[in-house]
Amino acid sequence: MTGIRRLAQHLDISIGTVSRALNGRPDVNEETRKRVLEAAAELGYVPNQSGRSLRQGTTNIIGFMMQTGAEITGQGDTFFMSVFDGVQTVFARHRLDLVALLCSSQEDPDDYLRRVVARGFADGLILSATQRHDPRLEFLAKRKIPFATLGRSLTDVGQPWLDLDFEGMAQTAIDRLVERGHQRIAVTRPHDDVNLGYIFVDQAASALEAHGLFLDPDLIFRSTPNEAGGYRIARELLSKKDRPTAILLVNESIAIGFYRGLSEAGLKPGRDIAVIGRHSPQTHFLSPSLTGFELSRRDLGIALAEALLATMPAFSHFYPNAELRKIWHEELIEGESDAFLLPHG
Structure with a gap:
């Protein structure tokens, strides 16, 4: 392993210049920066992170x-x-x-x-x-x-924030299902106060309203974001006297448990109820294949x-x-x- 002093000696430039080049400082020209980075890789330079952090007052x-x-x-x-x-x-x-x-x-x-x-x-x-x-x-x-x-x-x-397009998912899914004749459509939301649940349900209700339909509060299912949560949703849905003909699943993991719950009741997604969800690496193995959102x-x-x-x-x-x-x-x-x-x- 090579330290910064040995690297500076090898390149015949100051330790300060080497340090600024390694840290991406803008006051080092590109040719020098390239030389330093190439030499660091060649000599196996390893920074002393603890000393560096103390000097800079940072943890990195x-x-x-x-x-x-x-x-x-x-x-x-x-x-x-x-x-x-x-x-x-x-x-x-x-x-x-x-x-x-x-x-x-x-x-x-x-x-x-x-x-x-x-x-x-x-x-x-x-x-x-x-x-x-x-x-x-x-x-x-x-x-x-x-x-x-x-x-x-x-x-x-x-x-700064990044968020998934829960409004777009709800709108696209509702439009697709209504076009296919569905009117009694269920949606899911997380079990806690996470904001995405409000966004998703509010947009689904607005999309249904634009089609002259109504989101029945009895068809808003809360669940934990895992397979067990999806299974419980399926069991709860099956207990309804007036079951929905379609459902939107907001979380990736619940689709697997939801499929299992339907299967135990002899029902099949795409044949007995329309299902739109979100893809994860595991959902690609579901049968029938899941119509879902992916990123x-x-x-x-x-x-x-x-x-x-x-x-x-x-x-x-x-x-x-x-x-x-x-x-x-x-x-x-x-x-x-x-x-x-x-x-x-």
């Missing part, structure tokens, strides 16, 4: 806060790992490390965040599972800690990381064109699960 760590617990098992497997890959792809350019901050479902998220901040653990944060009203955002803003959110909130302090989670992670760094002075010059707020579109992939048609009129 970005924390990603997410909730854990039995009720959300499955969500992390199908969504966050690919998002993490995209986020770390960006952070690696700047020798930053991503650390998952796992808040137990048994602990208050506000208390957990305050403890993390008090320890000075990270230079910036990414928050997920944004709530309808989220005091975490005001807490971080008051302490001038750089952060971005994966999801919107009515609590808005001007932070590149890795690209979402890249955009999220760039939006955060664009607000941090040490990195902002690298991302002058980063989109600080964006609704992330999901593409509808047609399958067989919504093949069930009803005669119009």
